[in-house]
Amino acid sequence: MAEPPKLASLDSSIISRLPSFSSILFEAKTAQGLTFEQIAAHLGRSELAVAALFYGQAQASAEDVAKLTALLGLPRTGAGAGGAAAAVAQMTGFPDRGRAGPMPPVEPLIYRLYEIVQNYGYAYKAVLNEKFGDGIMSAISFSSKVEKEVDESGAPWVVITLRGKWLPFTRF
Amino acid sequence: MAEPPKLASLDSSIISRLPSFSSILFEAKTAQGLTFEQIAAHLGRSELAVAALFYGQAQASAEDVAKLTALLGLPRTGAGAGGAAAAVAQMTGFPDRGRAGPMPPVEPLIYRLYEIVQNYGYAYKAVLNEKFGDGIMSAISFSSKVEKEVDESGAPWVVITLRGKWLPFTRF
Amino acid sequence: MAEPPKLASLDSSIISRLPSFSSILFEAKTAQGLTFEQIAAHLGRSELAVAALFYGQAQASAEDVAKLTALLGLPRTGAGAGGAAAAVAQMTGFPDRGRAGPMPPVEPLIYRLYEIVQNYGYAYKAVLNEKFGDGIMSAISFSSKVEKEVDESGAPWVVITLRGKWLPFTRF
Amino acid sequence: MAEPPKLASLDSSIISRLPSFSSILFEAKTAQGLTFEQIAAHLGRSELAVAALFYGQAQASAEDVAKLTALLGLPRTGAGAGGAAAAVAQMTGFPDRGRAGPMPPVEPLIYRLYEIVQNYGYAYKAVLNEKFGDGIMSAISFSSKVEKEVDESGAPWVVITLRGKWLPFTRF
């Protein structure tokens, strides 16, 4: 029996931590059988940003919502659209970030990212300070992408790129 | 008055959390006026890995130690070398990782990395699951680098690359 | 397509931490398309205080409620007003403060304020002690405002002012 | 008996959390009988920034160190200066911020600032979002000052101003 393509969905036990549009979007995505890559191509945005938007961690423009509701077959406005339309309209609101999962993360995949910060945090700081001075890499003027590489043995590797503006501490 | 080049050093209040060779290495690095970039070039290793090694978060090979003690003018073996030689010899031991700083991080630079995990953790998971299946990106079969970009307006940007092997969950 | 003005709304996942009038007020505000600045002008109160009132962190006077229900088209009293009227009436009650969000904050905007306390807390204490003696700045006999500045390059800056009565420790 | 002017000093139980120059600076400040206001005037920096520098939460320029060591009568370089000179030299290093005190703060004065964030955090967010859009107030491109006001009844009030650059979330 052929396996259908695997799509990320929402564990029911996490729904109460997310805005109400999250479960609507994920259900529609599953119903349409769309990957984040496909949705991102349609919206002209990064795959990661679109996933963040589904989890309520990024803001949608009105144009994003128009394209997304069309693609996913969701109600956008109008009589009869009911709660779903109101929920979807919240996507253009200001995200209330940072509450999707517990910290330290308990999910093994997310924990590995946390562990990188735990183990290499001071090393990043030392190298960045020497290269840029006293400051931080912004997590706001920031973008990130995920890529796949396959090595000579055929094994897959993940490449995550974090790109943030350097902000020097103001002298005052 | 011309400012001397700024080098990362060790806050005295963090020393008790690190192996004893950490303060010896940082002091020698300051005395020699060397950046991590210079030391990394000498060792043929990544700048970030060398910084991690100074913080006791990565293992040195015997060859690393030989090159490093030569470069930094540190005692390596022999009578009279005293505690410093013994401490330096620990660099080839098995690192006891993860205790350099508190989690959640209180240092603003390190906190920004933590915040990226907090905000985008589930988005990374969703995208990685769709691209690779059920598994994790290894933080062990892993390397990372730090680069500097300057945009058209002359503003500096940090680019951090994380590269880890994809490990699928074993079916059993 | 022109973007509608962006209004702060309530993430559905935070509602259970707030008094029941919070979601009623935010929904009416959205329906009326009003900003906190507009509501504050109507009430003759500070924009920040009005936002705090919506989150159940400040007390409304009976006059505030009268003006607010009129402006937002909410039921205030009378038969048929139902649960909404009762909820709105709670606005003149004694706020049960401090439970809107987790501490340390996970929302990046709120975290930055927390970080200022974390980094500069002792510096504020030292300066305040030298200027005022042994005591505290009250967070009760207290007001705050938010202003916008634009620098010569056109970049926007936030200016937050905190004004609190100085309270010396009683000698006893 | 006339009371001498009160100067902020360092509680001995906090010293191990701070860089080693902190206690050297505070002791010299006490010996010279200087307030932060006086030192700040000498350095041409903000009073708060100078206090932060004493606590290891801000970076000193080489010129700051030159002026400061002269004013406080501290050794700066040279044979025989010993540990103090080395410690003072660390002031131009990259600060390892955020570890001066526990969070939540237990010191009543610092707790009041924390409480303001706890109570008004979401109100600040709502007002800032409506005024500026989706983003944060930077705590890095940031300055702050402390002022004293006296009301008509003669009671003193503290005015703390926080000024940070607005950083919009990057759309990606």
Add this chain to the structure above:
Amino acid sequence: MAEPPKLASLDSSIISRLPSFSSILFEAKTAQGLTFEQIAAHLGRSELAVAALFYGQAQASAEDVAKLTALLGLPRTGAGAGGAAAAVAQMTGFPDRGRAGPMPPVEPLIYRLYEIVQNYGYAYKAVLNEKFGDGIMSAISFSSKVEKEVDESGAPWVVITLRGKWLPFTRF
């Protein structure tokens, strides 16, 4: 417009932490427009004890329940009384104390009491030990009251009295 007398009520977000009779009692109290002082007078108990009883932190006698249901117009027994009667009957049960709010308290008024324990805890211990020996002040064989004083300038002061039996540690 004359303000009605302000009565303590129950924030809806705290209800799930309290026994089910709490919201019934508070609603009836509001409907009857009664203060805790008035209810306490009717019951012949302390005002504070009555408030504690409403929050499920103290036990009611059968006589208390009889008086209280009469005063508040609540069902006590009998067919048709439904859930309210059952809930009220629980007031004579054994209280499950200590879960009304989080610790450390986030409510500013309650935090101030906590802060007194934090700051003066060891001072109370030292004075009590010298006055009474090795032991504790009971929080069980205990009563407390709240009084209002007005100083010569017309400013109100709170006086809280804690009275507990001294219990010496048993020598064994």
Add this chain to the structure above:
Amino acid sequence: MAEPPKLASLDSSIISRLPSFSSILFEAKTAQGLTFEQIAAHLGRSELAVAALFYGQAQASAEDVAKLTALLGLPRTGAGAGGAAAAVAQMTGFPDRGRAGPMPPVEPLIYRLYEIVQNYGYAYKAVLNEKFGDGIMSAISFSSKVEKEVDESGAPWVVITLRGKWLPFTRF
């Protein structure tokens, strides 16, 4: 064998949490065989305030220090007084409060006070709100005393009085 009068002293394991003058004062107090009641009478201050001062939780005036050093036979100034004089001089500094013991308290006597806040916190809030309005009892414009009562059966009771100024929330 007659027992000597019992005096509060300092557990050696708590010393690192307190300012350095704490152990000097307690040792001198023990050597002189003085109770806090006797020292308080000599200083004209409250017994509890004097104990707080010994734990670094309250500020001493210059006159307090003069009287205290005379009573306890401690060096105050002058050549040869050494570290003790410097430590004692810190008593007139600005206390760094709140770090004497852990919270929640583990000491049974202090825990009982904490438990009173835990159990009766909301009851105090409700009663104070009804009596005074929306505000807090200050823990800064505050004094406290400890008294002993003996009931008709001869059993001792502790009476602790907390007196704090009422501070209404500013309307803004």
Add this chain to the structure above:
Amino acid sequence: MAEPPKLASLDSSIISRLPSFSSILFEAKTAQGLTFEQIAAHLGRSELAVAALFYGQAQASAEDVAKLTALLGLPRTGAGAGGAAAAVAQMTGFPDRGRAGPMPPVEPLIYRLYEIVQNYGYAYKAVLNEKFGDGIMSAISFSSKVEKEVDESGAPWVVITLRGKWLPFTRF
């Protein structure tokens, strides 16, 4: 008015932490007016074990369930018994222990037991090690009972007995 005998019941705010049969059992116990002592006598088990069983902390045998449902008038099996029968059937399942209340306990009665462990933990260990060697007292091969004593003055005392098998650490 004669007080009815007091029975332990279930605070409604704790129900969500317990298995669903807990509230069914407690309600039936209240309806039947039975004490744990009476139920224990009927089941031939310890009073404490029966209470633990009601809280989902101990396993019931099929015979226990038969006796208990008969005594309490509860449905056990059969059409029409509905959810209650299913819930009761869970009593013979494997208990998911340890989640009834928070740790550290906030309930004063339970806290006192916790405090005994906190204060005397190492003393118990030292005495047990000397008496039995290197090992532990099992909390699994374990029983406990509660008894009442009245001293010569008529004051009641609680006697709790803990009896556990000694398990020596395996040498390997």
Add this chain to the structure above:
Amino acid sequence: MAEPPKLASLDSSIISRLPSFSSILFEAKTAQGLTFEQIAAHLGRSELAVAALFYGQAQASAEDVAKLTALLGLPRTGAGAGGAAAAVAQMTGFPDRGRAGPMPPVEPLIYRLYEIVQNYGYAYKAVLNEKFGDGIMSAISFSSKVEKEVDESGAPWVVITLRGKWLPFTRF
């Protein structure tokens, strides 16, 4: 080779949490080869109480100290006794209880006692409430003992008895 009798001693890593007399007492006990049972017999106190006294969790009378110093060959007073005599004198001071080990306990033996409270806490409360009313078992008017039983199979069992005065909540 015959094993010497095993005596409880002090792990060096716990010493900083205990009063300074703890290590002096344990070392002398080891040197004299005495068990707590032997010391308790000499002092006429409970074995557990003596162990608690060694850990700084119970108070010694002057007579206890006299007997103990004689038995252990410790200096008690007099010139030349030095720090040990001063430390021993602290045994009659007021214990600063509860800080010997972390909570939750990490030591397996102590954890088992904690687990009993965690699992059976509410069961103890229910049974005690039904037997005694609304109140607590005192941990202050309290004694405890440890006994050894051997069952018919020769296996050893621990019997711990906790005996505390019942304290009813005061009605006020």
Add this chain to the structure above:
Amino acid sequence: MAEPPKLASLDSSIISRLPSFSSILFEAKTAQGLTFEQIAAHLGRSELAVAALFYGQAQASAEDVAKLTALLGLPRTGAGAGGAAAAVAQMTGFPDRGRAGPMPPVEPLIYRLYEIVQNYGYAYKAVLNEKFGDGIMSAISFSSKVEKEVDESGAPWVVITLRGKWLPFTRF
């Protein structure tokens, strides 16, 4: 009366932490009277993996779902299957691991496993480092099994085997 075979079921208080299919699966398992061993045999997977799958901690293949729904009599697809079919379909999704229970575990059985990590963690590390070098045992390329042994005295022993791939830290 013969006891029916005991099956693991789901405590109702844990359901909200698990995906919605968990309670559906456990109920069907109970209804069919099947053990994990029987289900595992039917699926051709490990007994432990099947239990993990029921708790939402492992991924099911489409074939697993087909076999499982057939065995348990669950709807898999089609009109009228309703929520159960959708929930079951989620079993092939990407598990959101790690949230089934609190850490540290409060369930005694799970705590014992945690305690093994707590007590022997560094010993495992030291032995693994010496045997394999600098790296970790994967918990992803990982399988585990549970076996029963009976010793010569007839006492049952649990044997848990953990088998994970060794991953050396990448040198970079």
Add this chain to the structure above:
Amino acid sequence: MAEPPKLASLDSSIISRLPSFSSILFEAKTAQGLTFEQIAAHLGRSELAVAALFYGQAQASAEDVAKLTALLGLPRTGAGAGGAAAAVAQMTGFPDRGRAGPMPPVEPLIYRLYEIVQNYGYAYKAVLNEKFGDGIMSAISFSSKVEKEVDESGAPWVVITLRGKWLPFTRF
């Protein structure tokens, strides 16, 4: 240059958490160039148990100490042996377990073991309950071993076996 065999050693920052003999043993082991496997063979004990013994998590017999001091060239008794002999003698004392590292573990290798408990805890419980009934696997009547396997591709695998006695909950 040939790398010397790698031996597990002690990170200097962990020493204060361990008994004083730990650093003595590790230093002697390094000086003698011995692996745990070699020491275990000499002692006739498990490699893991010997490592645990070095970390103060297991008890040594007098015979273990005799063999170990002979093998490592350590003083055992006698004049002039000094502190080392006393420290070594402590190895036969009762271990104060569980404090070697923080929980949750920050060391990646140890964290993986913790993660197995976090992810599979309830699955182990369900399987064990069905196989053995209501009880636990003892972590005291317990042994464990570590083995190395190499798969057909030459990749190394770790096999950890945990073997503990099954303890059924006592019915009482």
